[in-house]
Amino acid sequence: MAAKANIYVDQGTTFATYLNVSGTNEAPIDLTGYTFLGQIRKWYTSSSAVNFNINTVNGPSNGVIEISLDANTTTTLDYGRYVYDVKMTDAGGNVTRIVEGILTVNPEVAK
Numbered sequence: 387m388a389a390k391a392n393i394y395v396d397q398g399t400t401f402a403t404y405l406n407v408s409g410t411n412e413a414p415i416d417l418t419g420y421t422f423l424g425q426i427r428k429w430y431t432s433s434s435a436v437n438f439n440i441n442t443v444n445g446p447s448n449g450v451i452e453i454s455l456d457a458n459t460t461t462t463l464d465y466g467r468y469v470y471d472v473k474m475t476d477a478g479g480n481v482t483r484i485v486e487g488i489l490t491v492n493p494e495v496a497k
Contacts, residue, residue: 388483398461398494402454414449424453424472465493
């Protein structure tokens with residue numbers, strides 16, 4: 387089951403956060419060979435989505451990924467609430483949702 391975490395993003399700024407990916411024994415998963423997909427949508431049924439940039443941190447063996455959005459991307463998001471999730475796929479095609487939640491975009495003033 388995916389972890390639940392709510393995220394707050396300031397419109398017009400760079401956003402980044404780190405996720406520790408661990409197994410049932412809480413040991414970090416070696417992420418070699420895994421691919422990741424993280425998306426933001428206004429509603430679960432929305433046809434349009436914004437993708438997170440996702441990279442491993444300090445190599446894949448320590449089980450840490452960074453999810454991020456650049457300032458240009460956050461500028462295009464209307465302020466308000468969205469839903470998001472991040473999934474990983476192993477070399478065998480098995481898909482695991484690792485985190486999901488509400489993403490809130492705080493409006494910008496200085497443009």
